[in-house]
Amino acid sequence: METFSFYAFAVLVLGGAILTITRRSAVHSAISLIVSLVGVAGLYLLQQAEFLFAVQIVLYIGGIMVLFLFVIMLVNLDEAAKERQFNGQWLIALICATVVGLQVAWFMTKGAGALKLAQVPVAAAQTGAPVSPGNVEAIADVLFSEYLLPFEVASVLLLVAVVGSVVMAKKRI
Amino acid sequence: MDFFLLSLVKAGVVAAVLLTTLAYLQWVERKVIAHIQLRMGPSRVGPHGLLQPLADVIKLITKEDLIPPHVNKFLYLLAPFLAMTMALISISIIPFGGEIEVFGTKTWMQLTDLNIGVLFILAASSMGVYGIALAGWASNNKYALLGGLRSSAQMISYELPMSLAIAAPLLLLNTLSLREIVQMQSGYAFGIVPRWSVFQGPFPQVISFFVFLIAGFAETNRIPFDLPEAENELVAGFHTEYSSMKFAAFFMAEYANMITIAAMTTILFLGGWHPIFPAAYGADFVAPLIFAIAAGVCFYHGLHPARRFDRITLPVFGFVFAAMAAAFLIPALHDALIPLFWFAAKTGFLLFVFIWIRGTLPRFRYDQLMNFAWKFLFPVALINLLVTGLMVALF
């Protein structure tokens, strides 16, 4: 069941992503992206990261993508879709992508030993620690102790982005 | 009992009750609005128009199902489905009451409890906007598009104060599970004041209660925030091109969202199924009393009928009410019905407020709508959250 769900969500993620870049219509692209993001949310759920699942949906699908769609609908990109596309070099791009893909594939198949993924510290499981608190609590614990600084500094990043977009977009500053 | 069977039964019961409520909520709305405007409201189909919803459903089903030629077919068909699904999905985690025992099986009056319940509701409601936005775009109609645009902008703007308003009581309750949220609000301070979030120390959540309710109005596109379908500007807004059951789906989605918002307000702020004063002071007898009074009124008017058929219908209603009053007093049903009554009463009152406001307030202008969200509601919710956090940290 879990394997099946994983592949189902993976198909959603990859299929959505492929459609996103191949659809001509911007709205269709955005919707495909939403599908892809739903797939990612599903993968989080499979990893028992409910909090990330909910946040993924609330923020990305319910927030950011709505804004995407809003802007796309507002500026009517159909005209732009009819214009000449800047993808005349697709052949070169395809060759490059294939080469990189082969490279990665070669790396992957070079040897199972070479493909060592992280040994996630499972201290809690080994020592028979008490039942782990929920995902929300676990994230909060890490976020507000070890990762406090990135968490706070990310707000500076957002502030800079807001100031930047206002400076670039507003008629009179 | 088998878990799946139990869930299936529960889901069937909830779905049946919910869909009936949806249909009759519309009847209630028309009646209430009518009485606010000194009219009769629906009164032809069945006694007091009680069969009106049935007539509406038959009408909508038998209408011609148009697909206009210029629409984007896939999205056009997807949109009402999406709106409806996302509106109904929230109900699956709403707790209607405490744990009960039916035929020897213990179960909660709730389809399922999620440990991220509140976030789940937020997620479902934020997905709901796609139904409207896509309907507006796929219709390929400028009024519909404008409606869709307005709705997505409005939803995004009001989602922020709404989330902040939810966050404040969560600081007091310290859980995201809806069931635990209600359980945390049990008990009474000084033996009489219920420990609901709106009354609970250290910082009563009155402000976030109102912010949540206002944002809820906006999220459900109700007057005074019904700009996406403002009929005197946009024909019918996002559902201009929809007919028959697809139109009905949007309609039902709106009412389902109303119920969700009302239920969430009840759970987050008004203590869910807990009575307003302790059972020691006779809270358990409020429900039978109300139904008994209703029965009495019916019998009285049945004896002094204003219309001819009242002679028959009102006594029938009176008997029904009397039977329900009696049901509350049966010990076997007592545990299940009392919490249900309180939950339904609170939710019903909030739904009445929804309708009441629709009957009294005019519509916002678009800039007023945005200013209100960003320059008033958002700062208020933010400051409220800040003060709440401070209070929780200090006390």
Added chain:
Amino acid sequence: MSVDDAIRFLPELILILAATLIMVCDPLTSTHRKSTLAVLAFVALLAALAATAYSSTDPGKAFFGMIVVDGFATFFRAIVIVVGLLTVLSSNRFLEREGANSGEFYALLLFSISGQSMMAASNELIILFIGLEISSIASYVMAGFLRDDSRANESALKYFLLGSFASAFLLYGIALVYGVTGATNLSDIGSRMQPDSLLGGVAAALMFVGFGFKISGAPFQMWAPDVYQGAPTPVTAFLSAGPKAAAFAVFVRVFTVAFGNIGDRWEPLIWISALLSMTIGNFAALGQTNVKRMLAYSSIAHAGYVLVAITARSESGVAAVMFYLGAYALMNVGAFTVVGHISRKGERYLRVEDLSGLGVRQPLTAAMFSIFLLSFIGVPLTAGFFGKFYIFKAALQSDLIWLTVLGLLNSAVAAYYYLRVLVVMYMQEPGEAVNEVEPLSPALRLSLICSAAGTLILGIFPSGALHFAVKSAVLK
């Protein structure tokens, strides 16, 4: 958060708070008095410099190992802050001239510097990425700050699009690193990275793409000429010095600390990139008639020299990187400041010929420009000479004979286009452009003198800075 943590993060805190303060003050100051905000920014930068010095007295890690204050971090923090000081000095007059003097510019500048300073001190991939993004987003906006100028718009857009693309590569690399080692802390990654880890190699390559863009190293240099040419000149000066130095700092730190184990794998990459950067930069600069564009290509070439030092993979190489970037920041900001001064309103005079006769009309400006150019070439008694000297020395110590030879040949080629500017300045009759040039404003004069003096001091007495660099080149 303890007091120690706060002190080790103090420079960034000061910069962020000052930037916010400037934005608050901006609406309160009238249009003609925006220079007060520049003064505020200047003071904040000085305070941050002092904080950097103070925090370096007690080196160590902060915030659960997110931030590390060591000699290396202090050195690069000082570089970016000094670049910021020089930029504030040179941009105030420039922005007044273009009618775009506003608080947002200084706020963005401070934000950008805080991001770079964070990068310099980061010991963690997440904080590194956030710092990089703060720095980048602020600089995208600064590149397009003259919004009515179509070239500036082009510049900002190109920078933004390619920059976000590069960030995506970097992020992908970070994700792979986390997949391979299960850590984002550089020290942990270093200790957990298996020497035979092939995925680690892929991760290093992807991160190199991201860093390669930020340092404008070939083959990711394509954006640099257009962006540098289109951006307002003080911003160009800033872009080519501050973000670049910070990007090199994280580049060196990540590749020595985290990827030290798999050095054999990434060395050829950097080797090729170094050679390509030097060659493309120098040969493309030969044909340029626009001074800004020429300096842009030359900055690509200089990135190539620094990459040579990184290829050496030794402590002396790291020390050479530090010394060279310090010297390069000073001379580059100085050179661009002169160009910005000559170009005048709307940046009309940017061709090499427009400099003709500057030596006659403004001997001081011309003299300082000559110092910077000579230092670019690497003439003795200037900082550039010792910079190149240490780089090639480190390369030779690591047996990079061919790279050294090719690098030296490149330096010889580079001499041609720098000398051409010198010739035009001193040996030709003053043209229209130079005749009308206004005298140096006090701030500009201060900025130029400081950078020229710095270039000379590093060139004549390099031992102090070098000693510090060697001492702090040990990265753990």
